[in-house]
Amino acid sequence: MTFSEFRDILFKLALEKGCESAEVYASSSEGFSVTVLDSEINKYSVEQTNGLNLRVLVNGRNGYAYTEVFEDPEELVRHAIDNAAVIESTDVMPMQGACEYPEIPDVTDPLGAFDEKEKIELARRLEKDTLAFDSRVTRCDQYNSVNTSVIKTHIHNTLGLAADSEQSISYVIVNPILREGEEEHMGFGFKFRPSPDDIPGVIKESVENALLEFNASPVDSGEYRILLRNDAAADLIASFFSMFSAESVQKGLSLLNGKLGETIAAPCVSIVDDPFLADNPRAFDGEGVPSEKTDVIKDGVLASYLYNLKTALKDGVKSTSNAGRPSVASPVGIAPSNFYITAGEKSFDELKKELGSGLIITELSGLHAGLNPVSGDFSLIAKGQLVENGEAVRSVDQITCAGNFLTLMHDIEAVGNDIRWSFGGGFGRVGSPCLLIKKVVVSGK
Template identity: 45%
Template sequence: MDVRQFKDKVFQAGREAGLEEMEIYAVSSKDLSIRVFQKEVDDYTLSVGQGVGFRARFAGKIGYAYAETLDEDSVYMLVEGAKANAQIIDSEDEIVFFAGAEDYPTVKAYNPELEQVTPEAKIEYAKELEKEAFAADERVSLVNWAAVGYREVEAYIANTLGLEQSFSRNGAYTYVSALVKENEQVKSGGRSRYSNSWADFNARELAKEAVGEAASLLNADTVKSGEYRVLLRYDVVRTFLATFASVFSAEAVQKGLSLLAGKLGEQIASPLVTLIDDPLLENGAASTPFDGEGVPTRTKDVIAAGELKTYLHNLKTAKKDGVESTGNASRASFKSTVGISPTNFYIKPGELGYEELVRELGSGLIIISVQGAHSGANPVSGDFSLGAYGYLVEDGKIARPVDQITIAGNFFQLLQDVEAIGSDLEFGGPGMGGNVGAPSLIVTKLAVAGN
């Protein structure tokens, strides 16, 4: 049945079971992903999916349940599941449901033209990616990824206090990765892009960048262990920001899991750093007029010129701190409980182009990739130690490629150590922790382990 109809049934059954306030958060999505390998469509996946998350108050506590089929069995399962879960909750946290606002911002993140791009055009594009990657360098031995995808998502939220909102967003993504082989040496390079404008997908440009990067890494060697001044490329900065985004969450702060506790109004970063959360960004991959609790969203500086301005709040953490929600309640999916996440979350770009940054670095290392951020970084302490590769820079010029090194340091120190910011801001696309964007940065020093 239709989600609005289903909601009425669940609320009705919930009232009969003695549930108090109730809320439905439903997501429906359409996906198509295509991968080409050796001129053939190697993978073609299409899906139409839906799911409903349900939360309700019973005897003062909140219980959750979710289902993927909107049938009578699910009505029963949601009501009984949420009721059983409400009864085991000990947490004294006060959970508030939101009755809806008068005004919601206008946000544009759905491009109807993108939906019109045919599957055939997408297949052609993926084939071209592979072809262009082979054409870019004769040493390309394999194009192990030539992929393109489309996704459209509609989020719908309604509760028994009268809130009812919905919002649709679409976007396309592409990824190409190639292996370059010389003698017995193999190096890989990849590029991805996310956008909801098809015109942004240039197969030749993307393939050339991926292959160029792989080729530039041939004959890489390690460096002597020690401290280096480092240029972190935009995508590496993005990885750091995504990995440590939770430290800005008021939930982490209140639970003692963020070292930013008690630091509001303090200088926690170099004055060059401004960190923005902008849910209203036009065509942003995480743009939305309302958050996971139905609260209207707004743009804010989280760090302004180095000063910590605010944590990210949902209704629960805001109530605890006696502030307004920042509209950052998140539902990682309809299966998830309400958490906190940034939206379009980015470091404000500076003036310097990438080449200028390399000159500015003078001597040091450029890091273009880090590995193992999910295991080698600790968001609680800020410590990280990650596999990395990139280039050695001498006299403002790239001297040679570098691999088999690790970089280690601390995220909070890194924020303080920013010495220059590039103009090359780029977003990474939708992810569980919002859509993170960053320009390239120079930092004073990181510990590098090599030889």
Template identity: 40%
Template sequence: MNKRDLAEILFARGKEKGIEDMEAFIQKRKKLNIKVFKGEIDDYSISDEYGLSFRGIYDGKMGYSYTEKIDESSIDMLIKEVIDNAKIIDSDDEEFIFKGSREYKKIDSYNDSLDNISNKEKIEFTKAMEEEALKADERVEAVNYCVYGEEIEHNILLNTKGLSLEEKSNIAYGYISVMVKYGDDIKTASKDVISNNFSRFNAKELALEAVKEGISQLGAESIESDNYPVILRNEASASLLEAYSTIFSAEKVQKGLSMLSGKIQDKIANDIVTLIDDPHMEGGVASMSFDGEGVASQKKKIIENGVLKTYLHNLKSAKKDGVESTGNAYKPSYKSTVSIAPANMYIQEGEQKFDDMVGSIQKGLIITGFQGLHSGVNTVSGDFSLAAHGYLIENGKISTAVNQITVAGNFYEMMKNIIEVGEDLKFTFPGGNGYIGSPSLKISELSISGK
């Protein structure tokens, strides 16, 4: 049976049972994962996920249900679970089914050419990454991870208010992590690429970057504890931004879980900082024309020249604040309820070249990565204390590698203390979710605990 016809039957029977407005969300997702170890395929898996979620207003409350069996036999179960779910909800928050936006921007998030790349070619790319890394330098002890991943997602959203939306996207990533050794000194480093354009996947380039990074960390030592000017290299600044991305959610603000309550139109960062959420970005991991509730997505400046301009809203949070949804309702799976999340959120690039940022510091640090991001940050207070590694800067030049240090500060204060923004915007994946990015950032001062 046609899925749209099935939804119409579901809506008709739901109405008979007293459910008012209703929505059906149909999602098909296909994933490919290739992992290589010592020249052999260590993992090769293809998974298909297909399901339907059903939402409806019953006695003024929103009920949820879902199924992996998309046929008429599931209809009675879906309706019963929506009603049962709605009966036990005790929240007074108003939720509703959306009638549709006036206009939807067409987003081309599906690259047909990726389909034309055979799985054999993708396996060869993955093997080539490992091979290039192992022969790049005699200090390469092993390749810990060598992975190619790919995902295709197809979503259909239908409701009883006449809304009918459909979108398809695909994305792929390559990831390599190497271990290098010199004497008793062992270091690891990784690099990744993410795109739905396979021509951007260069196995040799990716492998050599990872090896170069690892070798540059050999001989790393701790440094004296002090306050230092710090450059957060793009991967590190993106990962820290991701850890604090929830503070811009209107839901978190309304629940008192963000310090940004009442800060709209207030200056919360340096003038040179502009934070953008762009679901229309070409090639973006989270590019989309509509959000999880069917609201048209829109590009927006969350922070403009240091001033907070908006929170991220779904329909429920927008209703509470008396504003319109920003199109940031998030439904990662047909099994999930609706929450709030950014879509291709990033700090806008500046004009500073990385080498010039380094050259401007007499004595300071480059932080290239953090550990324990989800345990060492407090998203309510903004405080963080994180193990980190990177490089020492002396007299405007990188001198030695640094590890066994802890970087401490407050995210809200750090945003005010950004004094230079690089021109090297990067989105990271894996290790991140791929839809939050940042250029390198020069911070006037952060507390470093070392030896």
């Protein structure tokens, strides 16, 4: 059955069985990825996916059912209605009706126009140029790849909503392994929607990142002033994103509960969620609500949580167009569009001078385990460099950085001008410039 045939039958069945309304969120993709190692195609993948999530409204409650097999509409409707029947939440769960969408600019994705041969050629170049970049690069590892995909999304419902989008999302990953003496280190660089001209920069960055890891050792345990590099800062903020979600706030799972209008960060910190950014815009969110830009933190003051339709109705405000689904199969939740700390004025190098003595943190790992978005606590393995008199003097590894997110937000002394986005760009993403932070507790020697 085609998508539209299946959709129409689902809608008809759902309404016949007493649903107040029904909605499908469908997404299909076609993708390609290739890895060249030792000058030959090592991994080659052709991808085609298609999934449909049915949401029904019964007595004000949502029930969901997802399938990749467009065969048995009765069964899917039955599962969705069954699931709506057990919902006990008294929150009203509305759906978006017909609406107009803002014009958004076309995004260029140069690799999207490449044919397969050109993509393979690019993957070859990726390996060759990485090996040639520095004599210490001994090989590339298996994440070294060129990836393209086109994703079509449809959100249609019985209230007249018809939101459709098509996105071309390509990315390259550079994954060199460097050796010097007995030591080996892996680099990682990526770029979403790259043009071929961006490739040398990605290679340079991935190799330079790995070079920073040689001859590293821990520092003494203690409190340090740190300069958190932009990519590490973006990863950290992404991990605490749920604190800003109205869903977490309403459930009492965010320490920002009750703090609207209060100062929760240093005055130099502002956070916005901006769906209109030119390199990753969207016209609507995960439930078809027209995009809007939201000030989340303004000069240190908490200005707004992020809402979908359900949580907005509960707080008596308008949705901030932040409905999101972690996957097509997931129920509607809350997700960022382009959520980021706005840029300050100083460059990374200027802030390094300002740091004087302390640590540059270039990488935080174990974010899925070593931090808790409910308590705000984190204790994470870190890498970086020891800085004395404004200059990096040696590399540092095998240390942990520990603190609390809310304390850290207050302790930000300056915000850099170099916004960087966390890996996973394309749909929702989180970004940050580098951050100069008064203190974190470091455990090392």
